[in-house]
Amino acid sequence: MVDISAQASPAVTRVADALRSGALPDVAAYLPDMSPGDIAYLISASPPATRHELWSLLDHEQEADVLNELPDDIRNHFLADLQPEAVAEIIVQLDDDDVADILHELPQAETDLILDSLTTDDRERFETALSYPDDVAGGLMSTDTLTIRPDLTMDVVLRYLRRHTRLPENTDSLIVVSREDKYVGLLPVRTLLVSDPSASVREMMKTEREPLDAMTSADEVARRFERNDWISAPVVDPQGKLIGRITIDDVVDVIREQADHSLAVMAGLGDGDAFTPVLQTAPQRAVWLAVNLLTAILAASVISLFQATIEKVVALAVLMPIVASMGGIAGTQSLTVLIRAMAMGQINDRTEIWLVRREILVSALNGLIWAFVMALVTTYWFDDSTLGLIIAFAIIVNLLTAGIAGASLPLLLERLKIDPALAGGVILTTVTDVVGFWAFLGLAAYFYG
Amino acid sequence: MVDISAQASPAVTRVADALRSGALPDVAAYLPDMSPGDIAYLISASPPATRHELWSLLDHEQEADVLNELPDDIRNHFLADLQPEAVAEIIVQLDDDDVADILHELPQAETDLILDSLTTDDRERFETALSYPDDVAGGLMSTDTLTIRPDLTMDVVLRYLRRHTRLPENTDSLIVVSREDKYVGLLPVRTLLVSDPSASVREMMKTEREPLDAMTSADEVARRFERNDWISAPVVDPQGKLIGRITIDDVVDVIREQADHSLAVMAGLGDGDAFTPVLQTAPQRAVWLAVNLLTAILAASVISLFQATIEKVVALAVLMPIVASMGGIAGTQSLTVLIRAMAMGQINDRTEIWLVRREILVSALNGLIWAFVMALVTTYWFDDSTLGLIIAFAIIVNLLTAGIAGASLPLLLERLKIDPALAGGVILTTVTDVVGFWAFLGLAAYFYG
Incomplete structure (x- = not known):
């Protein structure tokens, strides 16, 4: 049983128990003594309706601190319900880097309204932090130094x-x-x-x-x-x-x-909150499904070129997903290695050539091993050694392609300023599907005419 | 051009430049003034041969501090080359939590040899930390308190x-x-x-x-x-x-x-180092490919049940990967949402029902949308509205399955004490492949006999 009480701090457990049993007066009694971080955690680990209940039970003075500890998307959600003056009242209690963080994510018109309701002193206090983007040192810093x-x-x-x-x-x-x-x-x-x-x-x-x-x-x-x-x-x-x-x-x-x-991002999810409601989540996911549908149709159209051959040797239809899937798996491994190394700052001109070469060698080696295994399996399964040779060849070609594409795509995308975690996976599996189907069915068309 | 010098600190850039031009005496001259963290970073962002060069250029006194800043696997790699006495000499300079971390990862025999070469005082200092596993508070703490x-x-x-x-x-x-x-x-x-x-x-x-x-x-x-x-x-x-x-x-x-x-782990990589050599990497990856080959053969054997139908309507072979792939994508989204929420500690009995229900509704909604789209595409492409209806039905069934499996698998695996990130993806795509092929080809077999 996955249960909050198994590990959480005693204070959090007590409120979670009260929430479960619906004892809202108890919850209200516990909240004033809890740390803003614990309250923010309770809110973020609750479905939307409970979140609003918890928020409405907070003391006025707790609001600013709790807001500051909430994940960005939930925080912005609560802020969107407030008037600019109320937001201004909250943010003057926060550090300037946190304020910059909040104001950067709101629409410009709203930010202007909020800044207008501040005193000149407060506005000046936030100016330095606001002048840097969020994702550089200037946007992370506080000007409150000693x-x-x-x-x-x-x-x-x-x-x-x-x-x-x-x-x-x-x-x-x-x-x-x-x-x-x-x-x-x-x-x-x-x-x-x-x-x-x-x-x-x-x-x-x-x-x-x-x-x-x-x-x-x-x-x-x-x-x-x-x-x-x-x-x-x-x-x-x-x-x-x-x-x-x-x-x-x-x-x-x-x-x-x-x-x-x-x-x-690799799963096409965006950075959002786990508890976004159905009607917001479905369209977000649909975009990713649409992109993948297009690539699947592209791969299907490669298959459609070889319909005559498949009609003759229907075993091809049985085996072709195996060729495509092995390429996808191997390519995703190479891709993930490169994306992780990039995140750790380990990619530079001394290491990238080494890594690409290593990935290609690894996929060549695995291509040989699994080509051999699948040749045996196929020959035995369909009693056809030609088919065994064809699938072996297709697997070698596709795993080699997977290694080359998996290792070089992230480097290429990074240079084009495209997030490799976002685009890498789709492009990669499109490549391994298309190449896998083409190599396998193309060779079969040649042999079985 | 991805380049270390674009962002890294001036000290790191200087050494990286010297390494690139092969000026080892320069590198040796810079190292003594660098922080242990920067040296550890340089080592971890280098291919194996360069790593050993850098290590051999270190002052004897720097070794302990640099070792302590290295990622576990690289650290253990260097330690494996040392005699127990040399390791003992290094670890007495470290905090007790770091020592526990190191000793926990070495084979018991070696740990015993190292502990034997310590003084009684030092051994006692490490005893408390060593008595807890690495992954609890006791294993992370230092006993050096004020x-x-x-x-x-x-x-x-x-x-x-x-x-x-x-x-x-x-x-x-x-x-x-x-x-x-x-x-x-x-x-x-x-x-x-x-x-x-x-x-x-x-x-x-x-x-x-x-x-x-x-x-x-x-x-x-x-x-x-x-x-x-x-x-x-x-x-x-x-x-x-x-x-x-x-x-x-x-x-x-x-x-x-x-x-x-x-x-x-979701890509079947393990926690290892990006720069593991080919002959070690290939077998590690092969295990994952083997697991996926087995599941791909399972899916293929579902297809093989319908060879007679495919022979009659070869368009089925063209379209079937689309049904399977849409299920895999949608299921991976649900799976990742749950795995992320688990990592953030957001799963408890108040939220898990909410999340599973949300995932099922989202996939039902997306199933309807893309079923409709693919019905139109198929009817137009193959001029066959029966085929359009069949694929629409199969997509609805498979996306619904994907939502249910994607959301409930991680919860189930967690209860069985299996890492959902490791096993979830394989099991999920096996389910969506098998169900996708079965629903699509099975219905086709019924209509086209």
């Missing part, structure tokens, strides 16, 4: 910090900047806490950490955080001036979305 | 910290424990830095954070970190005693592996 000068002593820094009532989230380091606001280095809080109070920032700071350029892609930002186990990283403009700071919590979202994206 | 008592004042805590030369990595909070080492709460460093020096830990600590139980699954740990934006979390035993602490850097690896796992 900076210090290199000539201070630890003692002075500690006193300076104590003047704050709160420090920015995930402050693992203070950022050291020059008088011109240029990035100089980082002073880890860990260092600050154990250092001699009279030591200077200049002596104790770490200068070997390269800052992130504001235009670095979100994917590369995620990879650098992963590789170096960062908690936060400074972001600079082209002149080296500090403009913000990215924290691991936003990077974790990028990592999750990036990995999930390939999976969803 | 604890304080609730009756201390901030001032005393600061002085206590200053007695350390270094604090554990990612110390965003100090863990407050009772005299019996029971978990009581957390004192965020952010709070410590801005609090009145005379305030007590008891007044300032946060007690609402539930600790993680040592047996919580790694997937659930990852989801809670994601949901609540944690940097670190305390781990307790069933009696509530603090036994360790999990940090976000290890959780990020879990998230990446978890998401990547579904993608790899």
Whole structure:
């Protein structure tokens, strides 16, 4: 039994139980003590009707925090129901990178209405973050940074910090900047806490950490955080001036979305929510089915060229799906290897030739093995060794094609700026279907005339 | 042109350029100043021969840190070349959770040899972590924690910290424990830095954070970190005693592996490295091709039952792959939706019925649409309206089957403790192939005799 209570935190389990038994007053009583993340999780793990019930039970003050923890599509769904003034009231409570994230996804007209209902101060606070696209370092950063000068002593820094009532989230380091606001280095809080109070920032700071350029892609930002186990990283403009700071919590979202994206898109799903209602889901899926119907008709029209041969040797109709299917499977393996390596940033001119060559060799080898096996199976099944030889030949041709297409398609699509996870699979199986049917039936037509 | 230099950090680019031009002395000169994470990335983004070159150029002191940042399979590959004593020398420099991770993946005999070459102190240090499996909180945690008592004042805590030369990595909070080492709460460093020096830990600590139980699954740990934006979390035993602490850097690896796992496994790839050589890759892939060959032969044997009908109406051979392929595509969509929702922890008894019903309705709707379209296409193409009706009926049956199987298979497999991402796709396409061929050819046999 897949059950939320098997693993979830006690707080989540309690509310899930109350929801199941329909005890809404109990749910309402538990919610105020729950973390925004847990509430957001409960909402996202509920069907649409329950989501609205949960949302309506929230305290007014909880709304902003919960909204901020929700997946983008669910968050936008709730926001769409609110007036611009209500949205404005919510977003002023959020970090500027989260606000940029929200406003980037709304229609421009609505964004303008929301910005209009803000005070000038708030509008200015969001301006820097809004000036970068979502998928680069500038769009992920918060401008809420804590900076210090290199000539201070630890003692002075500690006193300076104590003047704050709160420090920015995930402050693992203070950022050291020059008088011109240029990035100089980082002073880890860990260092600050154990250092001699009279030591200077200049002596104790770490200068070997390269800052992130504001235009670095979100994917590369995620990879650098992963590789170096960062908690936060400074972001600079082209002149080296500090403009913000990215924290691991936003990077974790990028990592999750990036990995999930390939999976969803390869199945023709888009990045959407699992609980989209029927009438919205059906048309979204229909588009993908339409594309695949066209490619299936293309493959069928290849078969139709050989109707006379099939009429003579009907065993061809029995065997031809096997040739096509083996090519599709082998090609999908090569394709997925390349798509994964791309996501990990492992593709470069030193590795791509190596990988394409490896894929071709692997499919050639597997082509030989399975050609041999299918030759035996076919000869035995239909008592026809010519047919055995024909299918063996077709399998070798199709698996070799699968390896070449599976490995080179993602590289080609990437250069054409087309998402390989989206288009790769359809193009690949079209190629392996067409080549598989053509090789098998074409050769049969030659032999059986 | 996909190029490492387009995005990577300047340090990585410099070495990548030197590697490309074969200037090994330059590479050797750059390496000592690079972060272990960047070196590990360079190694993982290189073909096998270059990897060994890079490894041999490392300083002896860098080896442990670089090894720790490498993906598991590459790390184990390098470790396999070392003597147990050399491995022991490396692992004593690592955190206990990382050591547990390494030792869990080596053969037991080798692990024993390595443990034997450790001092008693070191062996004891690793014992707690080694006593938990890798995929639960206990296996992810480090026992290197910094604890304080609730009756201390901030001032005393600061002085206590200053007695350390270094604090554990990612110390965003100090863990407050009772005299019996029971978990009581957390004192965020952010709070410590801005609090009145005379305030007590008891007044300032946060007690609402539930600790993680040592047996919580790694997937659930990852989801809670994601949901609540944690940097670190305390781990307790069933009696509530603090036994360790999990940090976000290890959780990020879990998230990446978890998401990547579904993608790899759905294509029959396993979790391996992109750069496994041909002779190792080919047999791995062959297993998957063998499974798929068996299912393709099963589908073919369904076709073979209707050879007499196909001989009469050869258009059936042309059209039958379309029926099977539409079912496969629609079913894969439902399957992927469920697998994603499972990975996000969104499946529970409140949502699974909703989702299965939604999937069935969506496929029924799409079945009707595409049945209608294919009826028109077929009637026009082969000038045979009976054939049009037959294919329409078969498409409705197969898409409905696809929706039911795609949505319920993952739930069923999960209950049988079989990975739905691994087995789901094969079983699903077998079902849609068999049902598709059977419905289409069976009905045709009835009409055309």
